[in-house]
Each structure stands twice: as C-alpha cells, then as structure tokens.
Amino acid sequence: MNKFNLRDEYWNSLSDKDRELYHIIRPIPSAAYTVDQELSRVDPMLKCWSDDLESAGGQLELEPDFQRGHVWTPEQRTAYMESFLRGRAPKRILFNCPGWISNHTKGGDIKQSHMQCIDGLQRLTTMRLFMRDEVQVFGGITASLLNGTSFDxxxxxxxxxxAIYEFNTRRDLLQFYLDLNSGGTVHSKNELARVKALLDGA
Structure with a gap:
C-alpha cells in the first residue's frame, strides 16, 4: 500500500506523470472509519474511547500540539449550536488513530491506539459544553430545556x-492537517506557520 492508500496494482499501472500529479495534488484520503453519533452521546463516547485506548496502551488527545486550542468566543459557540439545531452547521469531527481498523498502519512514529483530534475541536468542544448546559441558544435555551421537545x-x-483516519507518521498527519486548513481564512498565517515548523521537525 502506498501513501495515498491506493491499491498497489493501480499505483503501479500509473504513468510517471500521474504519480507526480498525486504528489503535487495530494488528494485527501477517505477515512478508515466513519460513524454518526447522537449529540447527547458526545461525552460518553469520548469517555468510552479514552478508556479503551488507555487499556490498549494508547490515549485520546483532543488538543495535540498542532491544534490551535480553544479559540471560539461564547458568541461563536452560541451561533454554532443554533446553526447545528437548524441543521445547517458542519457536523464532522476528524480524528487520527493508527490501528483503529487495520493492522497495516504499524511501523510509523505515531503509536498504535494513539487518537488525536485533527479537525473539529471547536465544534466538538461546543457540543460538549452545550450538552452540559454551558452554552445557551436562542436567548437562553439550554440543552436540558429542550428535553422532551421536537428539538431534544x-x-x-x-x-x-x-471520521477516523489512520496516518501512522507524524509527517503525513501534519501534511494532511495543513492541506485541510490552508485553503480558507479560518487559520491565521501564524497558526499555519507554526504547524509547518512542526512538519519540518517531524
């Protein structure tokens, strides 16, 4: 298997130009595993994952060094949850965990059963705070006030x-992070430069 997760038979059939284009374009690979989860299960899910990973000698790391930490304001959190409840917000959270599904991810510098949040930390944190009634929406409505309603x-x-990816090298993980976040205006140049420096040191 090559770094683009393409079948060897297909990769070997490509022309040199096609292979070069793969290295230039770096198409984003498909996640190894995806699952839909109920909003109300966000904290229990993370607790279960953390326990399972620790029992396997790994860990759940929500704020790895390449993440920018918690940067959303209370107003941004409220706006996100209002959009979530309206069905308009982006709802995907990306993680990396070598060995989550397959065994071919051994041998890299990221340990098996070490799960890191790649993208969606702000969304994930906001969902967790909302479920704890620490984020209010629509002028003071909390999650518990929605229980038993159409918006429960x-x-x-x-x-x-x-979505869980299985990058087993820090270099590939950081490149994926940069490819994912370099196209928009959400991350500042300083934030991207900091991760590029981490990539250079990987």
Missing part, C-alpha cells in the same frame, strides 16, 4: 459525524 438533543435527528 437525544433525538436521532441531532447527529454529528466522526
């Missing part, structure tokens, strides 16, 4: 998506 966070319509 425990309803199956209030789902978010988890």
């Amino acid at each position: 966070p425990r309803r199956t319509g209030n789902m978010f998506n988890i």
Whole structure:
C-alpha cells in the first residue's frame, strides 16, 4: 500500500506523470472509519474511547500540539449550536488513530491506539459544553430545556459525524492537517506557520 492508500496494482499501472500529479495534488484520503453519533452521546463516547485506548496502551488527545486550542468566543459557540439545531452547521469531527481498523498502519512514529483530534475541536468542544448546559441558544435555551421537545438533543435527528483516519507518521498527519486548513481564512498565517515548523521537525 502506498501513501495515498491506493491499491498497489493501480499505483503501479500509473504513468510517471500521474504519480507526480498525486504528489503535487495530494488528494485527501477517505477515512478508515466513519460513524454518526447522537449529540447527547458526545461525552460518553469520548469517555468510552479514552478508556479503551488507555487499556490498549494508547490515549485520546483532543488538543495535540498542532491544534490551535480553544479559540471560539461564547458568541461563536452560541451561533454554532443554533446553526447545528437548524441543521445547517458542519457536523464532522476528524480524528487520527493508527490501528483503529487495520493492522497495516504499524511501523510509523505515531503509536498504535494513539487518537488525536485533527479537525473539529471547536465544534466538538461546543457540543460538549452545550450538552452540559454551558452554552445557551436562542436567548437562553439550554440543552436540558429542550428535553422532551421536537428539538431534544437525544433525538436521532441531532447527529454529528466522526471520521477516523489512520496516518501512522507524524509527517503525513501534519501534511494532511495543513492541506485541510490552508485553503480558507479560518487559520491565521501564524497558526499555519507554526504547524509547518512542526512538519519540518517531524
């Protein structure tokens, strides 16, 4: 298997130009695993994952060194949850964990069963705070005030998506992070430069 997760047979059939284009374009690979999760299960899910990973000698790291930390303001958190409840917000959270599904991810410098949040930390944190009634929406409504209503966070319509990748080298993980976040204006030049420096040292 090559770094683009393409079948060897296909990779070997490509022309030199096609292979060169793969290295230039670096198409984003598909996640090894995806699952939809109920909003109300966000903290129990993370606790279960943390326990399972620790029992396997790994860990769950929500704020790895390449993440920018918690940068959303209370107003941004409120706006996100209002958009979430309206069905308009991005709901995907990306993680990396070598060995989550397959065994071919051994041998890199990222340990098996070491899960890191790649993208969506602000969304994930906001969902967790909302479920703890620490984020209010629509002028003072909390998650617990929505219980038993059409907008109950425990309803199956209030789902978010988890995607887990299996990069086993820090270099590939950091390059993926940069490719994912370099196209927009969400990350500052200083934030991207900091991760590029980490990539250079990987």
